Amino acid sequence: MEKEMPTIFSAKRTSFVRTSVIREILKLTVENSDxxxxxxxxxNPDLLPKDILSSIMESVVRDHSNTALQYGDSSGYEALRMQIAEKLTDVSWVSLNSISITHGSQQGLDILGKxxxxxxxNVLLEDPVYLGALQAFSPYQPKFFSVPMETDGPNLYLLEEILTQNKIxxxxxxxxxxxxxxxxxxxxxxxxxASLLDEKEVILFEDEAYRYLDFEGKLYPSVSSFRERRDLTFVLGSFSKILSPGFRLGWTVVPKVYRSLFTAVKQGNDLNSNQFSQVVVSKLLEFMDWNGHLRSIQTFYAEKKEILVSLLKEYIPEAKFSRPEGGMFLWVEYPKVSQKELMEGCLASGVAMVPGSEFSPANRSSSNFRMNFSFLGNDEMEEGVKRIAKVYRDINT
Amino acid sequence: MEKEMPTIFSAKRTSFVRTSVIREILKLTVENSDxxxxxxxxxNPDLLPKDILSSIMESVVRDHSNTALQYGDSSGYEALRMQIAEKLTDVSWVSLNSISITHGSQQGLDILGKxxxxxxxNVLLEDPVYLGALQAFSPYQPKFFSVPMETDGPNLYLLEEILTQNKIxxxxxxxxxxxxxxxxxxxxxxxxxASLLDEKEVILFEDEAYRYLDFEGKLYPSVSSFRERRDLTFVLGSFSKILSPGFRLGWTVVPKVYRSLFTAVKQGNDLNSNQFSQVVVSKLLEFMDWNGHLRSIQTFYAEKKEILVSLLKEYIPEAKFSRPEGGMFLWVEYPKVSQKELMEGCLASGVAMVPGSEFSPANRSSSNFRMNFSFLGNDEMEEGVKRIAKVYRDINT
Known part of the structure; x- marks a missing residue:
């Protein structure tokens, strides 16, 4: 979607600010409860154990208010940084000091852009790309390049060509x-x-927001863990998908040479991250059954994914998609229809998906839609797929 | 303090990133408990009523987790925006839609800078100026001007001269x-x-973070409330001083023409503010005795201020300062000593103040120090003032 900003006095970079059609669609869904x-x-917020959360909140207010209700260190609450370093990264050189807590991993992207x-x-992106990264980076006006994705990662031939022909x-x-x-x-x-990026001296921003959402509990080693140039690799993580987006906390693993700069930029942005949330999340990591919790999230999403897969096979057998290993989306191609027409028809019939063109770094057209399966109930999913099927048939006959 | 950043690959704007000596001093005080x-x-975190806070936390986890533990609207939680519009602004044209919740008012400054x-x-600052604003704005590399402050506001003659001779x-x-x-x-x-800014068509960023800290409960009308050009005036507010910095929430009152841009920039920065904190603060505003709470904060700070004033008069009668009407600082001039020497002597004697030069937009030297009176206990304040007195005498004889 093209941005529509009023022509008013503002900085030049604002003409590069991108709005998100996803947030517009979210608004529509809030306004129209059908x-x-x-x-x-x-x-799904129900996956967080409420009883433990309640008792932790109580103890934080009672026993830790001097920390939790105060300003804090710009790089984050030390106990939480230590837990992240120990539990939630696989980069061998990581330490307490490499971890900077951010206001969601999205803020990490903004800080890195700045x-x-x-x-x-010259910034290389995957195609398709996470829209939030485009929103974070665009105001800083870098030159974007993109590499097409295959189901097992970037096309290696094209990646090497891009890195050879351009100084990325x-x-x-x-x-x-x-x-x-x-x-x-x-x-x-x-x-x-990892080896190619070392050779070409490319800085990697590795976004691992979905790292723990493998349906079978598998854990891939990060690309960064294979890099020798540890001064050229950043890893971004998030609590939004594994605990709750409500605490708005993420982190960035920052190489030593960039730490003072990262912290100074963070200070200018917002002084420090939310202290109350940081203390609560630290206590949650300490007291809850972490591995059991991860397993229950993974199982829940695996089941929801299977339900959406079955519904699509039953009602829209023409729809094409590869079965994901994890995450909370299917990336579905609806053949032989215009994306715009299908999108508009669906919205008119009370069902929303995100058109794939939104995720294209070059505004390339796409016949894919991103479909989330973690939020709707099973009956609602079935009704939603039926509505899409009807719109699809109406256009396609 | 001059920034000391390594010379590494980074954006040009990073050479304008400022570090804060205050945060460095805070680190020293954490490392050295004496x-x-x-x-x-x-x-002071003890000013927040813990019993109400605990019961609100419990009800938020129990009854509002679908909102509080989820992503939220980029402009903020609607109930809280409404409360701010109704209770915490005095601009007549304000509405729910003018309020954007930010991650502390510091984030509002960053968004406005961007x-x-x-x-x-051309950006005009007060001299002295809030250091956090310099940190937020500097990476965007505007041209800074400054107007000297008198105890009742900017020197009007100089202000008019600056606005006439330059397009601010x-x-x-x-x-x-x-x-x-x-x-x-x-x-x-x-x-x-207000009238001069209207005439010269200057955009005002009015930072009202301390608005409610008048020692006698007085409330000044905002400058913005007197402006006719409501499209050229932004007001920033904060919950850090009136509730707790731990919730990391502030707000910006945004004129209509700039709302979509402000929200789009906020999205790129961090998607949305902390939902959990927003719901908790909204419930606090609903259920606590708000006016009684403000009055107790104001009384507490007034008493602490009087104690520091008495201590300085007793131990360092040479120190000059005007008695503030509110806030949490004294702005103290120590005559006939070099600021650097006094600063270093104090740190060596285990007492910290912030040198006034830190707050100078033009790195002008200053013989003032900023002294906070809200944090130390009364006995600690006395011991601290005694230590400063000894260093001052040692230098001055």
Missing amino acids: MLSFAGGLP MFMDSDT HIFYANPSYQNPSTYTWSLEKRKQI | MLSFAGGLP MFMDSDT HIFYANPSYQNPSTYTWSLEKRKQI
């Missing part, structure tokens, strides 16, 4: 259960690309 | 109990400056 939405990326991107910075400074990638495609880089491609 | 610190701007500031944008696009001001000087614009100056 709308069935496959559009969002909303985790730190690295000028109009002469930064590669932003989402190797595990990518949003929107859910494509996941194979172990082999992770190693090969 | 250090008595007048340096921070830390509110929206408005290019290298050819933006004026950033902190008219109530300014950080660091605690100077407060008089009613008369508020009106005159």
Whole structure:
């Protein structure tokens, strides 16, 4: 969707600010309670154990208010940074000091954009790409390149060609259960690309927001863990998908040479992350059954995925998609219809999906839609797929 | 303090990123538990009623988790925006839609910097100025101008001269109990400056983070409330000083023409503010005795201020300061010593204050120090002032 900003006094960079059609669709679904939405990326809030959460809240207010209700360190609450370093990263050189807590991993993307991107910075993206990254980076006006994705990661031949023909400074990638495609880089491609990025001296922003959402509990090693140039690799993580987006916390693993700059930029952005949330999340990590919790999330999403797969096979057998290994989306191709027509028909029939063109770095047209399966109830999913099927048949006959 | 960043690959704007000596001093005070610190701007967390907070937390987890533990609207949680519009602004044209919730008012400053500031944008600051604003704006590389402050607001003669001789696009001001000087614009100056800004078509960023900290419960009308050009005035507010910095919430009152842009920039920055905190703060505003709470904060700070005033009169009668009407600082001049020498002597003696030069837009030297009185206990304040007195005498004899 093209941005529609009023022509008013503002900085030049604002003409590069992108709006998100996803957020517009979310608004529509809030305004129209009959709308069935496959559009969002909303985790299910019921997966968090409420009893533990309540007792932790009580103890934080009672015993930790001097920390939790105060300003804090710009790089984050130390106990939480330590837990992330120990439990939630696989980069061998990681330490307490490498972890910077951010206001969601989205803020990590903004800080990295601010730190690295000028109009002469060449930034390579996956195609399709996570829309939030485009929103974070675009105001800094870098030059974007993109590499087409295959189901097991970037096309290696094209990747090497791009890196050889251009001085690419930064590669932003989402190797595990990518949003929107859910494509996941194979172990082999992770190693090969790590080595290629070392050779070409490319900075990697590795976005691991979906890392723990494998349906079978598998855990891929990060691309960064294979890199020798540890000064050129950042890993972004998030609590939004594994605990709750309500705490609005993520983190970035920052190489040593960039730490003071990252913290100074974070200070200018917002002084420090939410202290109350940081203390609560730290206590949750300490007291809840973490592995059991992850397993229950993974099982829940695996079951929901199977339900959407079955519904699509039953009602719209023409729909094409590869079965994801994890995440919360299907990336579905609806053949022989115009994306715009299908999109408009669906919205008119009270069902929402996100058109694939939204995720194209080059505004390329696409016949794919991103469909979320984590939010709707099973009956609602069935009704939603039926509505899409009807619109699809009406257009296609 | 000059920034000391490694010379590494990064965007050009990073050479304009400023670090904060305050945060460095805060680190020293954390590392050395004997250090008595007048340096921070830390509110007292004990002023928040814990029993109400606990029961609200419990009800939010039990009854509102679908909202509080989820992603939210980029402009903020609607109930809270409504409460801010009704209770916490005095601009007549304000509505639910004018309020955007931010991650502390500091994020509002960053968003406004991103929206408005290019290298050819002329930004007028108060001298001294809130350091966080310098940190937020500097990476966008605007051209800074500054106007000297008097105890009742900017020097009007100089202000008019600056606005006449230069095309000033933006004026950033902190008219109530300014950080660091605690100077407060008089009613008369508020009106005159509002009219002058209208005439010269200057955009005002009015930072009202300290608005409710008047020692006698007085409430000055905002400068913005006197402006006719409501399309050229932004008001920033914060819950950090009146509830708790731990919830990390502030807001910006945004004129209609800039709302879609503000929200789009906010989206790119962090998608949305912390939902859990927003729901909790909204419930606090609904259920606590708000006016009684404000009055108890104001009384507490008034008493602490009197104690520091008495201590300085007793132990360092040479120290000069004007008695503030509100806020959490004294702005103290120590005559006949070099600021650097006094600062270093104090740190070596285990007592910290912030040197006034930190707040100078032009790195002008200053003989003032900012002294916070809200954080230390009364005995600690006395011991701290005694230590400063000894260092001062040692230098001065």
